[in-house]
Amino acid sequence: METHSELGGMNLAFLDVKNITRELLNNNxxxxxxxxxxxxxxxxxxxxxxxGPSGCGKTTLLRLISGLDRPEEGQVTVAGERxxxxxxxxxxxxxxxxxxxxxxxxxxxxLGLEAVQGRNFDRNxxxxxIEIMGLxxxxxxxxxxxxxxxxxxxxxxxxxxxxxxxxxxxxPMGALDAFTRADVQNIVFKLWRDxxxxxxxxxxxxxxxxxxxxKILVMTPHPGRVKEVVKNDLPFPRKRDSTNFLKQRRKLQxxxxxx
Amino acid sequence: MSFSKKRENSxxxxxxxxxxxxxxxxxxxxxLSVLVAxxxxxxxxxxxxxxxxxxxIFLGCxxxxxxxxxxxxHYFSLKVRLFGGHFAQLNxxxxxxxxxxxxxxEKFSIFSLPYFVSFAQVLxxxxxxxxxxxxxxxxxxxxxxxxxxxxxxxxxxxxILIGRYRQFNYWSLPFLKVIGIIPAAAWMPLTMVIFPTSYxxxxxxxxxxxxxxxxxxxxxxxxxxxxxxxxxxHTLGFNEIRIIxxxxxxxxxxxxxxxxxxxxxxxxxxxxxxxxxxxRVGLGWYINWAKGTGNYTQVYAAITIMAILFSCIFxxxxxxxxxxxxxRPTVN
Ligand SMILES: Nc1ncnc2c1ncn2[C@@H]1O[C@H](COP(=O)(O)OP(=O)(O)OP(=O)(O)O)[C@@H](O)[C@H]1O
Ligand SMILES: [Mg+2]
Numbered sequence: 001m002e003t004h005s006e007l008g009g010m011n012l013a014f015l016d017v018k019n020i021t022r023e024l025l026n027n028n029x030x031x032x033x034x035x036x037x038x039x040x041x042x043x044x045x046x047x048x049x050x051x052g053p054s055g056c057g058k059t060t061l062l063r064l065i066s067g068l069d070r071p072e073e074g075q076v077t078v079a080g081e082r083x084x085x086x087x088x089x090x091x092x093x094x095x096x097x098x099x100x101x102x103x104x105x106x107x108x109x110x111l112g113l114e115a116v117q118g119r120n121f122d123r124n125x126x127x128x129x130i131e132i133m134g135l136x137x138x139x140x141x142x143x144x145x146x147x148x149x150x151x152x153x154x155x156x157x158x159x160x161x162x163x164x165x166x167x168x169x170x171x172p173m174g175a176l177d178a179f180t181r182a183d184v185q186n187i188v189f190k191l192w193r194d195x196x197x198x199x200x201x202x203x204x205x206x207x208x209x210x211x212x213x214x215k216i217l218v219m220t221p222h223p224g225r226v227k228e229v230v231k232n233d234l235p236f237p238r239k240r241d242s243t244n245f246l247k248q249r250r251k252l253q254x255x256x257x258x259x
Numbered sequence: 260m261s262f263s264k265k266r267e268n269s270x271x272x273x274x275x276x277x278x279x280x281x282x283x284x285x286x287x288x289x290x291l292s293v294l295v296a297x298x299x300x301x302x303x304x305x306x307x308x309x310x311x312x313x314x315x316i317f318l319g320c321x322x323x324x325x326x327x328x329x330x331x332x333h334y335f336s337l338k339v340r341l342f343g344g345h346f347a348q349l350n351x352x353x354x355x356x357x358x359x360x361x362x363x364x365e366k367f368s369i370f371s372l373p374y375f376v377s378f379a380q381v382l383x384x385x386x387x388x389x390x391x392x393x394x395x396x397x398x399x400x401x402x403x404x405x406x407x408x409x410x411x412x413x414x415x416x417x418x419i420l421i422g423r424y425r426q427f428n429y430w431s432l433p434f435l436k437v438i439g440i441i442p443a444a445a446w447m448p449l450t451m452v453i454f455p456t457s458y459x460x461x462x463x464x465x466x467x468x469x470x471x472x473x474x475x476x477x478x479x480x481x482x483x484x485x486x487x488x489x490x491x492x493h494t495l496g497f498n499e500i501r502i503i504x505x506x507x508x509x510x511x512x513x514x515x516x517x518x519x520x521x522x523x524x525x526x527x528x529x530x531x532x533x534x535x536x537x538x539r540v541g542l543g544w545y546i547n548w549a550k551g552t553g554n555y556t557q558v559y560a561a562i563t564i565m566a567i568l569f570s571c572i573f574x575x576x577x578x579x580x581x582x583x584x585x586x587r588p589t590v591n
Contacts, residue, residue, distance in 0.1 A: 068493070068494075085493070086493040087493075087494070087496075088494065088495065091494060094490075098487045098490070100506070100509070102509035102512070103505070103509075111505060112495035112496055115498070115501055142586040144587070144588035159494070159495075162495065162496070
């Protein structure tokens with residue numbers, strides 16, 4: 001396999017984030033480092049969570065991985081290819097869902113498939129996703145007419161139906177109540193287990209990170225840096241009240257509280 | 260069906276729209292006031308020479324309609340009840356107004372011919388001129404539809420190009436702004452000589468009044484679409500055509516309709532003015548012709564027809580908007 005020339009013959013992980021820095025101009029036109037020199041890698045099929053306090057640059061980091069933004073320094077590679085722009089092979093679930101309010105639930109799910117496959121896209125696949133997301137009977141509703149949980153499941157389906165090699169999730173359960181959140185978490189877990197899609201989940205819920213992921217990347221703010229990457233290899237399915245789960249939670253809380 | 264939210268919403272909105280509650284007293288009064296208007300017209304003798312036939316038929320129909328609303332609302336339909344209850348007071352006042360105008364004009368000649376005419380006389384004139392008025396209305400409607408559709412199309416296309424493409428914006432916006440700010444009527448003398456036929460000149464004037472508001476509202480609409488929708492489009496593999504079709508147009512549609520409503524008013528003005536000046540047919544021409552012969556009743560007749568025609572057009576556009584924007588959360 002050929003790799004990018006800059007990368008030489010280095011042995012790369014599936015996703016490789018190398019020395020990336022993102023700068024923006026603040027109100028006084030001065031350069032401000034949003035995230036600073038971040039390094040980490042993710043293996044194929046792995047589930048990584050990114051946690052950190054609000055404003056520490058989680059969304060910024062995720063956007064750099066997707067190619068929606070470009071880093072000022074460093075680079076992101078997926079399967080040996082340098083990311084320069086967004087692509088269907090990297091799904092992105094936006095922090096607020098980002099569904100098209102003017103399209104029905106079904107249309108929101110099928111639009112991407114239609115864009116990729118053309119007019120004769122796989123309608124059965126759309127039906128399949130509507131079913132596994134529990135959206136039957138709501139195909140013709142508009143996003144404003146369904147619950148927050150349904151909207152997030154629609155957003156998940158919209159990205160997953162394109163069978164991306166990497167799925168980026170920006171706090172998909174952030175705005176949901178506790179019951180709905182657990183429900184969507186289980187769906188995400190099952191989808192990950194069944195499709196073996198590499199997933200990166202941004203969250204500020206420690207339990208969610210422990211429940212779902214194999215590695216947890218803890219960030220610190222101002223500027224956003226990697227504090228630590230914690231291994232999280234409790235056996236699946238995980239129980240939120242098991243001793244190991246609680247131990248893991250204490251450990252993460254400690255890491256997060258030491259500034 | 261398990262999905263009933265929409266229906267729930269729509270019944271809520273019609274309850275909000277028709278907020279005056281059903282009160283049998285007002286339904287009764289509304290029937291009474293129209294009945295009084297009819298009796299007054301029949302039994303008080305006129306000072307002016309008027310054929311009241313059409314007016315009495317009109318009042319008769321109005322009366323029957325009110326009785327149906329009353330019975331329907333009282334015994335049968337909830338929808339009629341909401342609707343009829345809400346408008347009962349208005350119908351009552353309308354009956355009184357009809358009665359008063361009849362007394363002031365043809366009965367006692369306090370406001371007298373030829374500049375003030377009774378509604379009865381206007382209706383009689385409409386009846387008399389019906390074939391000519393029908394022809395004029397058809398001609399006006401055709402001219403308006405053609406020009407309005409064309410102007411709207413130009414406006415939307417320009418608006419999207421300006422709103423979406425920086426280069427297009429840079430090179431065209433300054434010129435379009437200057438052209439667009441000129442009132443369409445100012446071009447009238449020029450269009451009359453530049454275009455080979457007066458019909459084309461009329462079309463061009465209406466188009467000129469329409470494209471500008473539509474283009475600028477569309478541009479604003481495109482620019483205000485949340486960037487997330489474009490970013491999502493990129494991660495979903497949309498090409499540019501698909502982005503225009505699935506993101507830009509629907510995203511700008513609420514604003515496009517604001518532009519269309521502004522343009523509609525302007526286009527009516529321009530329709531009448533351009534028909535008055537250049538045309539051989541149409542309601543504007545009819546008014547101008549009536550002015551020439553000094554028959555002001557005909558002017559009132561044309562105005563009445565315009566009121567009905569333009570209201571219908573507004574209703575149709577409103578319905579179109581409701582359908583096109585049905586995805587919007589219902590505002591309370
Ligand atoms: N376009 C921008 N211009 C200026 N500053 C920005 C911009 N986008 C983000 N920032 C700043 O960068 C920092 C990181 O933002 P980011 O959205 O990545 O945080 P986050 O970790 O996702 O926060 P949250 O958990 O609230 O979503 C914040 O302090 C924010 O104010
Ligand atoms: Mg964020």
